Amino acid sequence: MKIRFKVTSALLTTIRIDLRRPHPFAHERVGFIAAGLAAAHDELLILAREYRPVREDEYLPDPSVGAMMSAGAIRRARQWGMDDRVAIFHVHTHGGQGIPGFSGIDIRENGKFVPNFVSVAPHSVHGAIVLSDKSAFGQVWIDRTSPQPFIAKFSEVGMPLRSWSTI
Template sequence: MKTKFREGLFEEVIESLKRPHPFAFERVGYFLGEIKEGVLLLDEWMEFEDFLYEENEEVGARIGGEGMTMLMEKAFSSKKSFFHTHLHDFQDEPYFSSVDMRSLLEVTPSLFDFTETCPHGAILIGRKKSRLVWWDQKQCLSKNEQLINYGLGPRRNYEE
């Protein structure tokens, strides 16, 4: 799936995710967007304030109940596609861990309750590329996956 970001949004997201958190190992958020003429256009960012994170030693960051309620309310009101996003700044071409995938499969199906016709998934930002995974239906049986040419490095867009 061809993917585009609103001008300046990718950089805004990186700055948001790089901020230290008082207790979470990492920060998370959601890209929001729509498919227009076969292109996924990501045009909005939803971040979570510090108090919405829940202390947890099993994962790098966990959003508590209030934050999850905000996410579902946003999904209901916007009718957009949602892509959970976090950094793997230790990988050039990042891969989702088994913990990442388990967490995605806990949350992603609920997003389809509000926007049945939109894909939902995740973007994992690495040093040179980012990995995009998405599902087209609530059951999340068939995963789609691809690398996109955006990363943390100074060039950001690594298209050849």
């Protein structure tokens, strides 16, 4: 299955600005993107719609990670997915210019909480995305047991139109 992710330049700029804000104790910011889906043949198109940051009181002090979310933050995002029947993607940034990748901690933590989104909102796929200043990289959970494919292509819709392949 080929997976593509599209986001408007305006929404992507909003996300990047929010994720760059300093936090009193966390080393990075995190949030969630809601998206709609379109599927045909062997392609899945994910269309980013809205962004919601993790609230200030939903960060937990944990020096072993860049940012630790509370169970309440995850519960609120899962509820959003159920109520609005949308795909939910956890998002954070590593900065830099090239195509980013998930850290070992990202892989471990994504594997712990993203499958729970599939359990409570099985009508959609869910996933995680890491941004750089110029591109993105992401992974999708189709269900709790199948392999988690990577997003093959990202498109930033605006002037100019930008796209990049990640695999």
